[in-house]
Amino acid sequence: MLTVRSLASARLLATLIRRQAASAPVTASNERTSVIRKEPREGRNLDGVRSAVQRHRQMKQPEESASPGTAEASQKRKLTFKTAYDIVRFYEVNGMSGMDTMAAARGVAQDPESDLHTLTDRQMSVLIHGYDDDYAHTVPRNVRKLALEDFVENCQKRGIKFDVFAKNAILKARINNGTELKAADVLQEWEKEELTPNQETYELVARIYAQQADTKAILAIMQHMKEASLSLSERVVGPLVHSVARQGNYGQAEDIIKKFIPGLPEVALRYYLANAALQNGDIHEAVNAIAGTTASGNIFGFRQQEKIIKLFIDMVEKNMENPFELLAPYLVTSPDGRTLNTENAPNGKLVTAVRLAAAEGRVKDAIRLFERVPFSQRKTNHRREMRNGLVKMIESENTSVEELIEISERIRNNWMLPGTEGDAMGIVLEELGKCESIDRVAAVFDALKHKDYFYDLLQTNPNCKRPLALSIAKQIPKAKSPEERDKRIADVATVLFVAPEEEVRAVEEYRQIIYRLCDNDVALAIHVLPQIEDSIVAREFATSIVSQILRNYPDDKLAVDKLEKFLDSNTIDDLLGVAFMTQLQHFLANKSDDSDNKRKVNIAAKIIALSFPSDPSLPSHSGAVILEFIYCSYALPLSAIQTITEHLQNEPRVNLTFDQMNHIKEKLAKLKMEERTEFVEVLKKQSKTVQRWQNSSLQELEAELDKLMEKEGSTWVVMAAVLCREIVNKVGNQIPMNVSDAIRILEDIQIRRGKMKELMGEMEGADRKRAETVMRTVLDKAYNRLANAAFTRAGNEDGLEQLDKLWNLGIGSSLGADNLLFYISRLYLGGRLENAGAVGEVLRETGQSVVGDTFEKLGRRLALFDIAKIDSLTSYLSDTFGFPHNSVLRLKANIVQNEIKALIKSDKAEEAFELCKKLALQNHKTVGQFELMNEALRTENRELLEKVVQLVASQNGQSAAVYDMIYSILDCRLIDKWKDRIKNLIERQPNEIDSRMMGYFVGKASGDKRPDILRNIFELMREKVSIVDMNNVLETLIKLYYRSNDFESIKSLEEEIRKTNYPLKNNTEKWLAKMHKKDDFPLLLFEHCCLFLFCYNQSFSDFYEPNTNLFESLVEAREFDLKRLAVDLARDRKRTKATQIDAELGR
Known part of the structure; x- marks a missing residue:
């Protein structure tokens, strides 16, 4: 039964409607008033207005595109709005x-x-729309609401009255802002205020x-509008449908829709019905409301899709499950059904909703909406807002750790952040x-470190290591127990050493x-080391302690x-001896009393x-290197080597x-230390089993x-993994690989690996840890390497079945x-779109980078397919996966x-x-112009040459055509x-050669191994090439000469450079200087002496003064600055290991 909620409001409404009916065409009156007010009032400065308009028209980007935290940009924008x-x-x-802009409007309202x-x-209404959804896409609704009320209050204090348009704008903004x-x-x-509603x-x-x-009350409004000769739009009938449906009368609401x-527009009315059902919690009624659209409703039209997308946004805000899947049959989606279609014009509504959700801190809603935005429409500023929302969640204690990680993983898996930003989990670390x-x-890190991707995450975000380790280290003084303290130190080690490849x-x-x-x-x-789970981190931790001591x-x-x-504590599994072998040598060579010397030798043997x-x-490898270094060291006597052995x-x-x-x-023989070779023979304990396996056939x-x-049992697991x-x-x-054998072996090993992992669950302590390490570092890596090699080989053959x-x-x-x-491309070209989409999903989950070179390689592998199919493939890859268009074109090119x-070749x-x-x-984009020009030049086909030059000129400019x-x-x-x-x-070219073009020429000549081209470029074009670019040409030319042992050409090039006084970079000068050293033994010996001095922290003068005559003769012969060379050598080779230096000095 329908009832009137407010008698007073109904009476007031009737009064206003009667006033509306009594007044003749109110709309015309309002328009007339509006036109009159557009005329400038007395004293108004029209020049200032025109200049303001001109300034805003020249603005290249809206204010939201500027960095939100940049003070200079903010100040610049504030200066723009003077009126x-x-x-x-x-x-x-x-x-x-x-x-x-809201702050500027507030300032204007407060300024008398x-x-x-x-x-x-009308202009006042435009100003007020700045507080509404019309313009304020990225400002939270609660902020807009407060800003609007503040603006209205300031205007009222100044005695400014709002007319019909402005009042409507205020009312609309208040409704949309949730007032x-x-x-x-x-x-x-x-x-x-004696205003007449329109x-x-x-x-x-x-x-x-x-x-x-x-x-x-709505029916009363409709009746009065009819009396006033006002048309009934969907914005009046829609609320009627919503009101009836809100009371649960869905059938009656359907009847109203059919009547109008x-x-x-049918879909617009059905949106009101669906929205009401949604507010009632009847999700199925909401979907059924849209499903009931008739054929004449044109559900896939532009305006209709706007309403469906709005309903999807409402469902997300109501936290409904799978809203996109429920509405997918009524939306224009991408071919794979994951996102909206790229060509779907109302997508802007969805993007706006994403930005608003991110601004309001509803990151989870923003993610669910952003997942459905086409990849090609995910702009940088949208992603930045997603990132800012995620940062707020990280800082907020109100967001649980589980929810934070779930949201971060969802962002990561859907490519919602650009590559330059890193993935979402990297942002969490940062x-x-x-x-x-x-x-x-502490809470977030404890949850993260148990994730499978944790180690890869730290490896791909090395810049986060130091600040994250520092944050964890701050927890150590606050530890409530020794166990918690040990755990936090272990965490610091995990962060710093999880990927020690820096x-x-x-x-x-x-x-x-x-x-x-x-x-x-x-x-x-000793207490911390058992807390470390990863074997590599544990090795680096133990190495840190030993190396610092x-x-x-x-x-x-x-x-x-x-x-x-430390060494006798039985907590060390491995050490990285190569990291401190020089210090170990000094430790052994330093003379102490006899008892200490014996202890030091025992320590060295254990290390x-x-x-x-x-x-x-x-x-x-590590053990062999440190053993070689110790055995070949002149600093250690034979007795020490014997005791160590x-x-x-x-x-x-x-x-x-x-x-x-x-x-x-061999090394000992070169160093004239043959007496030590017998000690090496003593250590011969080569694994006969592994040797036998390496010499056996596959069947054996x-x-x-x-x-x-x-x-039976599990003791054989490690041995089986190695086998x-x-x-x-x-x-x-x-060579070549048998793909059938590879498939059979991979399938067999997969089954056996599963059985071995089950047995590892029965192991305990060190045995289990050792088995897991062997499985991960030995078998898994070899398995993945074979899988990739077999996949590549199968792709190069006619092997879609094998793939x-x-x-x-x-x-x-x-x-x-x-x-x-490649597999995605082959499946698409074979018409298997669904399978191609599934492989694409795996590519997304792995988070691997796909760059232009990847497409170029793909183009070489798909060379046998015709151009028409490749055109279709490039469109599919660009639209479905959002790959940059220019990168995908490299495949086709x-x-x-x-x-x-x-x-x-076929004439x-x-x-x-x-x-x-x-x-x-x-x-x-021109492709193949060099091949065509070469053919025209070889056959002296002047007509073809002119046509190719004209084509290149039309696309890239006349200069580019000439240089090509x-x-x-x-x-x-x-x-x-x-x-x-x-x-x-x-000489006739007006400008220098473009750096990108010169880089292409250098790369092409280098790839073709044509130093003669680069030499001619230097001789002919050096006046038209920048000094930086020409130095790159010279460096590449010197490398090509050096690789072919063409030192005569290097010498002639240097003479030409000196003759023309061409300016060189330091790197190029060093290259030229080093080319002369190949067979110069005195200079080579001097270089190694300088390196030796640097590594052992001895002064240069201590070595220079006793050998003055030798060095002065070198200076006279080579005409170089000896001290500068010493500094350069020390700087260039500061990371060279002492083993290499000792070996050179020994020779």
Whole structure:
């Protein structure tokens, strides 16, 4: 039963309607008033107005595009808005509002001398729309609401009265901003101000009644509008439908819709019904309301899609599950159904909703909406707003850790942030390093470190290491127990060493930090080490402690005791001995009393042993290097080497391969230290089993693996993993690879690996940790390497069937981006769109970068497909995955270039030119011009040459065409015939050669190994090339000469450079200087002496003064600055290991 909620409001409404009916055409009257007010009032400065309009028209970007935190940009924008008219024109030109414009409007309203009172009713309404959804897309609604009320209040204080348009704008903004309103109060306000409502006013009041489900009041409005000869639009009938449906009368609402169509848009009315059902919590009724659209409703039209998208946004704000899937049948979606279609014009509504949700801190809603925005329409500023919203969630204690990580993973998996920003999890790491709340950092980090992707995350975001480690270290003093303290130190080590692939200096600083955190002692380190889960981090942590103790010796008088205590604690699994082998040498060479010398030798033996892996079947590179360094050191006596050998020969970890042993023997022989070779023979404990496996056939290895896996228990798991690796390597080393064998082995190893992982669950302690390490570092890496190699090989063959078999093994996440993109392309070209989309999903999840070179490589692999299919493929890749259009074009360009070469080879140069021309006209990019020019020059086809030059000139400019032709002349070795003409052409060019063009020429000549082209470029074009670019040409030319051992050409080039006084960069001068050293033994010896001095911190003068005559003769012969050379050598080679220096000095 319909009831009137407010009798007073109904009476007031009737009074206003009667006044409306009594007045003749009110609209005309309002228009007349508006026109009159547009005339400038007396004293108004029209020149100032015109200049303001001109300034705003010249603005290239709206205010929101500027960095929100830039003070200079903010100040610049504030200076722009000197008057209220400036703000109005800004809104009209740019169509958006922001915090700065609202602040400017507030200033204008508060300024008694501003021009606010001169605005017409229409202009005032435009100014007020800046607080509404019309313009303020990115300002939170609660902020807009407060700003609007403040503006209205300031205007009222100044005595400024609002006319009909402005009042409607205020009312609309209040409704959209969520202000609680009563229709009676609104109508009373209009009557008090003696304003006559127009059609828009009634529509807005109807919206208020609809929210109150006051159906009878809406019917009264409709009746009065008929009496006043005002048309009933969907903005009045829609609220009626909403009000009826809000009371649960869905059938009655349907009848109302049928009554008013086709006169009114059906989908718009059905949106009101669906929205009401949504507010009632009836999600199925909401979907059914849209599903009931008739054929004449044109549900896929522009306006209709706007309403469906608005309903989707409402569903997301109501936190409904799977709203996009429910509405997908009624939306224009992309081919894969994941997002809206790129061509769907109302997508802007969705983008606006994303930005508003992000601004209001509703990041989860923003993500759910942003997932459905087409990839090509995800702009940088949209992504930046998503990033800012995520940052707020990280800082907010109100967001749970689980929700934060869930949202971050969702952003990451849907490519919602650009590559330059890093992925969402990287942002979490970055912000944790800045977060001031120690407890928040601890909670988030504890949750993150147990994620599978944690180690990869730290590896891909190395810049986050230091600040994040510092944030975690701040928690150590606040630890409530020794266990918590040890855990936090372990966390710091995990962050710093999880991917120790940075430069040596950075890692060395990390090691010093760890040692300080452990109070410069080992007692705390012994407790921390078992807390570290990752074996690589544990190795780096132990290496840090040992290296710092050795570095502090002999100043640290307790160094020997600390090392003994730490090495005997049985907490160290591995050490990276190569990181401190120079310090270990000094430690052994430093003379002490006899007892200390024995202890030091024992310590050195333990360190060398721990530098070998605990599993003898694993590679032992680090241990072999430190062993070679110690055995070949002149600083250590033979007795020390003998004692070390006695300790090592009983160590099961020490395991040298046959090649490593021979290498050490050869090195000792070169150094005239043959007496030490017998000690190397003592250490010969080569694994006969691994040697036998390497020399066995594939069938024999598979048979042995079958027997091994039939054993009971779990002790054989490590051995089986190593055997599986040998099988995988055996298949991968086949030339050419047998893809069928690879598929069979991968499938078999996958099954066996699953069984081994089950058995690992039964292991305990160190055995399980060792098995997991072997599985991850030995078998998994070899398996992934074979999977990629087999996939590449199968793709190069006619192997779509084999590719499918490999894919079905579940190797998708281990494949590289080039293989995944190739498989997507092959599936699409084969008409299997659904499968292509599934592979694309895997590519998204891996988060791998796809760059232009990837597409160029893809073009080479798809060279046999025709151009029409490739055109379709490029459109699919660009539209579906959002790859940059220019990068995708490199795929097509490569194929076109190959076809042009084939046509030229078949003496069809004219057809090749037509193909080149067609591509140039389509994509405004020339491909194959060099091949065509070369053909024209070889065959002396002047007509073809002119046509190609004209084509290049039409696309890239006349200068580019001339320089392309010159390069082709050089490429065809026709320099002698064309030399004078080339000089004339170059002299007539008005500008320097573009850096990108010169870079292309250098890369092309270098790839073709044509130093003669670069030499001619230097001789002919140096006046038209920048000094920086020409230095790059010279560096590349010197490298090409050097690789071919053409030192005579280097010498002649240097003479020409000196003769012409051409300016060189320091790097180029060094290259030229170093080229002379190849067979200069005295100079080479001097260089190595300088390096030796640098590494052992000895002064230059100590070495220079006793050898003055030698060095002066070198200076006289070579004419170089000796001291400058010493400094340069030390700087260039400061990271060179002492082993290399000792070896050179020994020779």
